[in-house]
Amino acid sequence: xxxxxxxxxxxxxAVLEAAAGFRPDIIHSNHLWLLTSLARSxxxxxxxxxxxxxxxxxxxxxxxxxxxxxxxxxxGLDGVFALYSGQAEEVRQLYGIPPERIHVTGAGFxxxxxxxGEKKTDIPTIVYGGKLSxxxxxxxxxxxxxxxxxxxxxxxxxxxGTDPERAECLDLAxxxxxxxxxxxxLRQEEFAAALSGANVFILPSLYEGLPLVLPEALASGCxxxxxxxxxxRDILKIAGKDWLRLIPCPPxxxxxxxxxxxxxxxxxxxxxxxxxxxxxxxxxxxxxxLYRELAERLKNxxxxxxxxxxxxxxxxxxxxxxx
Numbered sequence: 001x002x003x004x005x006x007x008x009x010x011x012x013x014a015v016l017e018a019a020a021g022f023r024p025d026i027i028h029s030n031h032l033w034l035l036t037s038l039a040r041s042x043x044x045x046x047x048x049x050x051x052x053x054x055x056x057x058x059x060x061x062x063x064x065x066x067x068x069x070x071x072x073x074x075x076g077l078d079g080v081f082a083l084y085s086g087q088a089e090e091v092r093q094l095y096g097i098p099p100e101r102i103h104v105t106g107a108g109f110x111x112x113x114x115x116x117g118e119k120k121t122d123i124p125t126i127v128y129g130g131k132l133s134x135x136x137x138x139x140x141x142x143x144x145x146x147x148x149x150x151x152x153x154x155x156x157x158x159x160x161g162t163d164p165e166r167a168e169c170l171d172l173a174x175x176x177x178x179x180x181x182x183x184x185x186l187r188q189e190e191f192a193a194a195l196s197g198a199n200v201f202i203l204p205s206l207y208e209g210l211p212l213v214l215p216e217a218l219a220s221g222c223x224x225x226x227x228x229x230x231x232x233r234d235i236l237k238i239a240g241k242d243w244l245r246l247i248p249c250p251p252x253x254x255x256x257x258x259x260x261x262x263x264x265x266x267x268x269x270x271x272x273x274x275x276x277x278x279x280x281x282x283x284x285x286x287x288x289x290l291y292r293e294l295a296e297r298l299k300n301x302x303x304x305x306x307x308x309x310x311x312x313x314x315x316x317x318x319x320x321x322x323x
Contacts, residue, residue, distance in 0.1 A: 010061045015031050015043065024046060024147075025047070025321070027318055029051075030050065032056040034070060037071075037074045040073035041076075044163030046322075047078045048077055050079075052081065053107075053209055055209070072094050075097055080102045081105040083107055084231045086234070087104075105310055106234075108302050108307075109219050109221065114195060115221075116219075120197075120199070124153050125198040126156065126202055127200070128155065132159050132170070133165045135206055137227060137266075139172055141204040143172065146273060148182060152279060155173075157173055157180060158191055166283065177316045195220035206249065209242055209293060214235050219298055225273050225274065225277060226246065238297055238298065238300075239303060247270055248269050
C-alpha cells in the first residue's frame with residue numbers, strides 16, 4: 001500500500017507538471033490501468049483517450065484488488081482505442097465504457113522496414129520472435145520442431161526472457177543442434193532483416209492481444225503459423241488462410257497455463273501445422289502475384305493507416321471541446 005501511494009504521488013506530480021508546461025488539447029495514454037486512471041481523475045477537464053494493449057485486461061483478471069481504482073478513472077475516458085473487435089467488447093464489459101467511445105483502430109507495422117527479401121526454399125527458415133517463456137508457448141513449439149526430423153528447416157529463435165523459463169527454452173533449443181540459431185534479443189532493424197529472408201514465422205502463444213509481430217511478418221512475405229486466439233483471428237480476416245494458419249489453442253487454466261493432460265496434443269498440433277506448411281513451401285512456393293495481393297490486403301495495417309483512424313477521433317474530440 002505504501003508503494004502504491006508513492007507511485008500515485010510521483011505520477012500525479014509528473015502529470016500535473018507536464019499538463020501545465022505543455023497545455024495539451026488532448027491526452028493520449030497507454031494501457032487501461034493504474035496510471036491512465038490516475039491521469040483521468042487528475043486532469044478531468046482535458047479530453048483523454050487511451051490505447052488498450054491487452055495486458056491491461058489480463059491484469060484486471062490477475063490483480064482484482066486494483067480493479068475498482070482502475071475503473072474509477074478509466075470509465076471516464078473520452079475514447080478508447082482497441083486493437084480488435086473482441087477486445088472492444090471486453091473493454092465495454094470490464095470498464096463500463098459506452099460502445100460509442102470505443103474505436104477499433106488495430107496496430108500497425110513500419111511499411112518501409114518490413115518488406116519481403118530473397119527467400120530460399122531448399123532449407124526453409126522459420127523465425128520465432130518474442131519472449132522465451134511458457135506463456136508464449138515456446139517449450140511446446142521446440143518439442144514440436146524436434147519431432148519434425150524428416151523435412152529440412154532452420155529455426156531462428158529471437159528474443160529474451162527470464163529464468164527459469166528462458167533456461168528451459170534454451171535447453172530445448174540446444175537439443176535441436178545446428179538446426180536452431182539462438183539469436184537473443186534483437187533491435188527492430190535486425191529482426192526485420194531476419195523476417196525479410198525467412199519463409200515462415202511462428203507464434204504459438206497461449207495469450208495475446210493483437211500480436212503486432214504477425215502483420216510485421218506478413219509484410220515481410222512470411223507464411224505465418226499462430227495459435228487460434230481472438231486477436232489472431234482478426235488478422236486472419238485480413239491476411240487470409242493462404243498466409244496465416246491457425247494452431248488449435250489447448251484448454252487453459254487461467255490466462256496462459258495449459259490444462260493438465262493437454263500438452264502432448266498441443267505439441268502434435270504445432271508439428272502437424274508446421275509439417276503441412278513446409279510441404280506447401282516445397283510444392284507451391286508463393287509467387288510474386290501472391291506477394292502483391294498480400295501487400296494490398298495489408299495497406300490498412302500500416303502505422304500511417306492506424307494513425308489516420310486515431311486522428312479522426314482526436315479531431316472529433318478537439319472540435320467538441322472548442323464548442
